[in-house]
Amino acid sequence: xxxxxxxxxxxxxxxxxxxxxxxxxxxxxxxxxxxxxxxxxxxxxxxxxxxxxxxxxxxxxxxxxxxxxxxxxxxxxxxxxxxxxxxxxxxxxxxxxxxxxxxxxxxxxxxxxxxxxxxxxxxxxxxxxxxxxxxxxxxxxxxxxxxxxxxxxxxxxxxxxxxxxxxxxxxxxxxxxxxxxxxxxxxxxxxxxxxxxxxxxxxxxxxxxxxxxxxxxxxxxxxxxxxxxxxxxxxxxxxxxx
Ligand code: GLP
Numbered sequence: 518x519x520x521x522x523x524x525x526x527x528x529x530x531x532x533x534x535x536x537x538x539x540x541x542x543x544x545x546x547x548x549x550x551x552x553x554x555x556x557x558x559x560x561x562x563x564x565x566x567x568x569x570x571x572x573x574x575x576x577x578x579x580x581x582x583x584x585x586x587x588x589x590x591x592x593x594x595x596x597x598x599x600x601x602x603x604x605x606x607x608x609x610x611x612x613x614x615x616x617x618x619x620x621x622x623x624x625x626x627x628x629x630x631x632x633x634x635x636x637x638x639x640x641x642x643x644x645x646x647x648x649x650x651x652x653x654x655x656x657x658x659x660x661x662x663x664x665x666x667x668x669x670x671x672x673x674x675x676x677x678x679x680x681x682x683x684x685x686x687x688x689x690x691x692x693x694x695x696x697x698x699x700x701x702x703x704x705x706x707x708x709x710x711x712x713x714x715x716x717x718x719x720x721x722x723x724x725x726x727x728x729x730x731x732x733x734x735x736x737x738x739x740x741x742x743x744x745x746x747x748x749x750x751x752x753x754x755x756x757x758x759x
Contacts, residue, residue: 530559546577550646575611583657584698585621619697634668646707654735658698667702715751724757
């Protein structure tokens with residue numbers, strides 16, 4: 518595991534974007550696993566800036582997002598599909614048909630999760646998976662549990678996750694109670710992983726995930742067993758690392 522400490526949020530975002538660009542330039546038809554959240558807004562901003570500067574093309578790239586809320590349609594402004602469109606997809610030359618997220622609006626969420634996992638496998642897997650991290654160590658929406666879930670599945674969100682994500686909704690009552698997420702197995706099968714975090718509020722969980730015991734109670738700790746992980750943190754998020 519390589520740990521890169523960036524000075525600021527902007528610097529972290531740029532370094533993560535450069536790792537993505539290295540993949541896309543080396544293999545223009547690569548498959549990216551994408552994430553949402555505040556950490557990724559700067560990353561996508563840097564990718565859009567570099568696309569506009571002519572540094573790379575996404576025309577042959579396929580993407581699979583980590584997760585999606587259950588019960589929100591793709592055009593709901595709180596959906597992760599909407600987040601991806603407004604922060605990245607609408608501003609680059611990616612083919613919308615090659616961008617994939619779990620179908621949160623499906624009436625049979627579990628069946629659509631199984632189909633999503635099969636689609637990733639059939640496609641040949643993910644080359645580079647981007648990850649943020651929740652305050653409780655979740656990656657995607659894999660919450661602390663007694664086991665590491667394998668494939669894409671539905672989850673009930675913890676109160677702390679709903680609370681943390683409620684800042685983007687009018688009230689906590691509007692935050693969906695369930696989500697579809699890639700499993701820990703899906704994430705671990707990616708050929709390469711980049712985990713990004715910023716801010717002092719992530720320092721304790723970064724320390725636990727990177728240096729503590731590997732346990733499903735801290736889902737991100739499993740990354741200690743992945744052969745190709747780069748962690749990019751700003752100084753505040755790195756402040757509890759020795
Ligand atoms: C959400 C997403 C995660 C993301 C996490 C951190 O819960 N499901 O994929 O990593 O939040 O988000 P942020 O970057 O806003 O701290």
